[in-house]
Structures are given as structure tokens and as C-alpha cells.
Amino acid sequence: MRWAVALFSIAFLTNAAPAAELLPPVVKVGVLTDMSGPFADQVGAGSVAAARLAVEDFQREGAGFSVEILQADHQNKPDVGLAAARRWLDVDGVSAIVDLPNSAVALAVANLMRERDRVALASSAMTSELTGKSCAPTTVQWVSDTWAQGRGLARSLAAEELKRWYFVAVDYALGAALERDATTALAEAGGEAVGSFRHPLGAGDFSSPLLAATGSGAQVLALANTGADLINAIKQASEFGVAGKMTPAALFIQLSDVHALGLEATQGLRLVTGFYWDRDERTRAFSRRFAAVMNGRMPTEDHAGVYSALLAYLRAVRDARTVAGGEVVAAMRRAPIDDPLFGPTQLRRDGRAVHAMQLYEVKKPGESRYAYDYYRLVATLPGEQAFRPENAGGCAPTQPRQ
Structure with a gap:
């Protein structure tokens, strides 16, 4: 009997799924x-x-x-x-x-x-x-991702003949990728980057790049940063009256950023997002x-x-x-x-x-009807157009190491 039980145990263990795969x-x-x-x-x-x-x-x-x-x-x-x-x-x-x-x-x-x-x-x-x-x-x-954000905005604004851009980018992987992907799309649409400024994460003073941007002849102020850096840049751009001279475009902005800044500072800002609460x-x-x-x-x-x-x-x-x-x-x-x-x-x-993905413009203060009513839909970008083609990214996934 013990022999039979042992055989059954061996057979069960042989057919069992590996421990790492069990739920x-x-x-x-x-x-x-x-x-x-x-x-x-x-x-x-x-x-x-x-x-x-x-x-x-x-x-x-x-x-x-x-x-x-x-x-x-x-x-x-x-x-x-x-x-x-x-x-x-x-x-x-x-x-x-x-x-x-x-x-x-x-x-x-x-x-x-x-x-x-x-x-x-x-x-x-x-x-x-x-x-x-x-x-x-x-x-x-x-x-x-940076491809969808950068190209979505660049192609949309270039179609409106806004083809001369000045970039203010955070100096790490996010900023570099946003600027790269937007610049590539801009060049394909016949546009150009007329200037660029890189800043460290946690920068507080954007006066120098903002003054350079307004004097560059650019039509678009392209902000390739996010979070507190983006908030500070937009706030100072509003104080300097940049929006009256250039179209502001945020390559990665969130609803929380617009809420923190208010519509007075962000009105007219262009952005691309995959989700909007309203x-x-x-x-x-x-x-x-x-x-x-x-x-x-x-x-x-x-x-x-x-x-x-x-x-x-x-x-x-x-x-x-x-x-x-x-x-x-x-x-x-x-x-x-x-x-x-x-x-x-x-x-x-x-x-x-x-x-x-959706292209939005931030509303003017008088257009907002209730709390967090911040965005006006400009266009919807189908997924196959919004994201990089699968065969264009250089992906060659390797199998997980067990």
C-alpha cells in the first residue's frame, strides 16, 4: 500500500504545474x-x-x-x-x-x-x-507615452501653421524623449525647433528660457516637463504675458496641474490626453x-x-x-x-x-460651468494614429528569466 501511495505521489508531482505558476x-x-x-x-x-x-x-x-x-x-x-x-x-x-x-x-x-x-x-x-x-x-x-504626446501635439498644431517651436524641457529621460518625438514630427510636417532649454528636476526660476523663447520668433512655447516644474513654468509664463505672444503647448500636463494653476493662467493651453473625467x-x-x-x-x-x-x-x-x-x-x-x-x-x-487619444484646449475662466470643467475637446485621435506603429519602435522582447 505504501508503494502504491508513493507511485501516486510521484505521478502527481510530475504533472503538477511549477510552483512559480500556481495561482x-x-x-x-x-x-x-x-x-x-x-x-x-x-x-x-x-x-x-x-x-x-x-x-x-x-x-x-x-x-x-x-x-x-x-x-x-x-x-x-x-x-x-x-x-x-x-x-x-x-x-x-x-x-x-x-x-x-x-x-x-x-x-x-x-x-x-x-x-x-x-x-x-x-x-x-x-x-x-x-x-x-x-x-x-x-x-x-x-x-x-512621449511619442503619442509629442507627435500628437506637433502634428495638430503644425496643421494650424504653428510650425516654429521653442522647447523648455526637464533634463532627464522624460524631457529628452518628449522633445525628440515632438521635434521629429514637427520636421515631418515642415516645422522646426528654433531653440531649446534644459532645466534640472525641481527648477524654480524659468525667467531665462521664457525670455529667450519670446525673443526667438517661435510661435509655440513647448513645455516638455511635468509636475511642479510644469506648474512653475506656466505660472511664470502667464506673469510674463507669454500666452499673448505664443501658443502654449504642454507635452505632458495633468488635470491636477490645471487645477493648481487655475484657468486664468492656463487658458488656451493645448494638450493631448487619453482620459478626461468629464x-x-x-x-x-x-x-x-x-x-x-x-x-x-x-x-x-x-x-x-x-x-x-x-x-x-x-x-x-x-x-x-x-x-x-x-x-x-x-x-x-x-x-x-x-x-x-x-x-x-x-x-x-x-x-x-x-x-x-484626445486633443483638448483649456477653457477660458468664463467658459467653465462647474468645478473641474476645464477642457474643450478639439479633436479625437484614433489609436492607430495616436501611437507609434508596432514595427517602428525596435521592440524585440526576450523571454522572462525563470
């Missing part, structure tokens, strides 16, 4: 974000709240497993972000990391997740390298739920991206019955996603989530 009773997801730095209003506590709303909605569907949300502040330092990610993987058994604002942090963490065969949901990271040369079968980039009934329904737990604040596109990317991930885990990163992302790709916040979405093999 745990609790799927743990880390929200790696900026809680106190220049991007805290865009992401931060709001990203954690959005993740919890996604879990709440997923659990209503009858998941078969529970979900635990962890959070950490990467302080916009790749080494700090990597340390938090490693701790989550080695100690807490985290299966996915979501949010990842700051391109340098996102690239570093995405590479680690590829090595561990776990999923990086880079919903707030903007570098297009995540779906280019640094792509991985375990990386998903949900909301937007676009339709589904976006408004989510945004009201978000505001209820965030003291009346409406969500940014990054907050929406955390919700949508995480909900799609959890559904794929349920369908694939595993937390193995490559298998879960493959499950996310199998069918178009009817996303309530971004519309029909298809995940490509390079990790790019493709959906429509």
Missing part, C-alpha cells in the same frame, strides 16, 4: 509611486485610491482569490524604486507593480520584473522606450467614486490608468489561473478590452495599450 490565494500588487515629490498630485495617494477602486470592482465579479494592495514612495530615485520592488518580490510575494511615474524608475523596475517573470504595469510612465528597445513580454504601458457618462461615474474618497478631487489620467491597467491585469490573472508574468500579459492581449475610462483598448505584443 496564490492572495494576489499582491504594489503601487510604486511619488507620494511627496513633484508628481505627487498627479499620482501619489490618488493612485493608491484608484488601485483600491479597481480591486473593489474586481472582487464584485467573483474572482476566486483576494487581492492585497501595497504602496511605496520611490522618491523619483531608481535605486530607491528598485529596492522597494526587490523587497516586494523577495519578501512579500508581489505579482505586479503598477503606476511607476518617472521614466528612469519605470525602466529599471520593468527590467527587474522581466527577470522575475512578474508584471510591470507602467500606467504613469511616459518614456516610449518601454515599448521600444526596452520592451519586455512582462511590461504593459497603458495611458500614453468626457462621457462612464468617465463621470468613475470620477465621482474617486472624488468621494479623495476629498472632492477629480482623477488625473494617471489615476485612471492605474485603475484600468490593474483591473485588466486582475481579470487576466483570473483567466490564466497564474501570476507568471509572461502568461498573464499574453492573456491580456487575447481580446480587445472594453475599458470604461479609455474606450476600446487593444494590447499589442510590444506592451503598448492602444486606445484613442
Whole structure:
């Protein structure tokens, strides 16, 4: 009898799935974000709240497993972000990391997740390298990227004969990529960059580049920065009366930035985004739920991206019955996603989530009818036009290391 039991045990173990591929009773997801730095209003506590709303909605569907949300502040330092990610993987058994604002942090963490065969949901990271040369079968980039932002604005404004641009860019990966992608599209449309200024993260004084921009003969002031830097640049541009001489264009601005600045300073600003809270009934329904737990604040596109990317991930885990990163992302790709916040979405093999993008203009103060009524829709950009073609990014994903 003992011999028979031993044979049965050997046969069972031989046919069992590898331990790394088993679905745990609790799927743990880390929200790696900026809680106190220049991007805290865009992401931060709001990203954690959005993740919890996604879990709440997923659990209503009858998941078969529970979900635990962890959070950490990467302080916009790749080494700090990597340390938090490693701790989550080695100690807490985290299966996915979501949010990842700051391109340098996102690239570093995405590479680690590829090595561990776990999923990086880079919903707030903007570098297009995540779906280019640094792509991985375990990386998903949900909301937007520098290619979509830069080219979307450049092509749209060039069509209005606004073809001479002056760039003010933050001096790290995000700013360089935004300026590069916008400049390329501008040149293709017959335009040119007549000047450029790079500033460090956390800059306070933009008087020098703003004066240079107004004297350059440029038609467009292109701001290739975000967060507190962008807010300071727009505030000072308004004080200097730049908007009356040039068309301001923000290559990566969030609703929280416009709210902080007010419509007097931001009116007429052009921007591209994949989510606006007041676009339709589904976006408004989510945004009201978000505001209820965030003291009346409406969500940014990054907050929406955390919700949508995480909900799609959890559904794929349920369908694939595993937390193995490559298998879960493959499950996310199998069918178009009817996303309530971004519309029909298809995940490509390079990790790019493709959906429509919108071109907006910030309203004048007298045009706003209620709180957070800030944007006027100018045009909708279909996903196949908004994002870089899959064969143009240089993506050659390698298999996760087991």
C-alpha cells in the first residue's frame, strides 16, 4: 500500500504545474509611486485610491482569490524604486507593480520584473522606450507615452501653421524623449525647433528660457516637463504675458496641474490626453467614486490608468489561473478590452495599450460651468494614429528569466 501511495505521489508531482505558476490565494500588487515629490498630485495617494477602486470592482465579479494592495514612495530615485520592488518580490510575494511615474524608475523596475517573470504595469510612465528597445513580454504601458504626446501635439498644431517651436524641457529621460518625438514630427510636417532649454528636476526660476523663447520668433512655447516644474513654468509664463505672444503647448500636463494653476493662467493651453473625467457618462461615474474618497478631487489620467491597467491585469490573472508574468500579459492581449475610462483598448505584443487619444484646449475662466470643467475637446485621435506603429519602435522582447 505504501508503494502504491508513493507511485501516486510521484505521478502527481510530475504533472503538477511549477510552483512559480500556481495561482496564490492572495494576489499582491504594489503601487510604486511619488507620494511627496513633484508628481505627487498627479499620482501619489490618488493612485493608491484608484488601485483600491479597481480591486473593489474586481472582487464584485467573483474572482476566486483576494487581492492585497501595497504602496511605496520611490522618491523619483531608481535605486530607491528598485529596492522597494526587490523587497516586494523577495519578501512579500508581489505579482505586479503598477503606476511607476518617472521614466528612469519605470525602466529599471520593468527590467527587474522581466527577470522575475512578474508584471510591470507602467500606467504613469511616459518614456516610449518601454515599448521600444526596452520592451519586455512582462511590461504593459497603458495611458500614453512621449511619442503619442509629442507627435500628437506637433502634428495638430503644425496643421494650424504653428510650425516654429521653442522647447523648455526637464533634463532627464522624460524631457529628452518628449522633445525628440515632438521635434521629429514637427520636421515631418515642415516645422522646426528654433531653440531649446534644459532645466534640472525641481527648477524654480524659468525667467531665462521664457525670455529667450519670446525673443526667438517661435510661435509655440513647448513645455516638455511635468509636475511642479510644469506648474512653475506656466505660472511664470502667464506673469510674463507669454500666452499673448505664443501658443502654449504642454507635452505632458495633468488635470491636477490645471487645477493648481487655475484657468486664468492656463487658458488656451493645448494638450493631448487619453482620459478626461468629464468626457462621457462612464468617465463621470468613475470620477465621482474617486472624488468621494479623495476629498472632492477629480482623477488625473494617471489615476485612471492605474485603475484600468490593474483591473485588466486582475481579470487576466483570473483567466490564466497564474501570476507568471509572461502568461498573464499574453492573456491580456487575447481580446480587445472594453475599458470604461479609455474606450476600446487593444494590447499589442510590444506592451503598448492602444486606445484613442484626445486633443483638448483649456477653457477660458468664463467658459467653465462647474468645478473641474476645464477642457474643450478639439479633436479625437484614433489609436492607430495616436501611437507609434508596432514595427517602428525596435521592440524585440526576450523571454522572462525563470
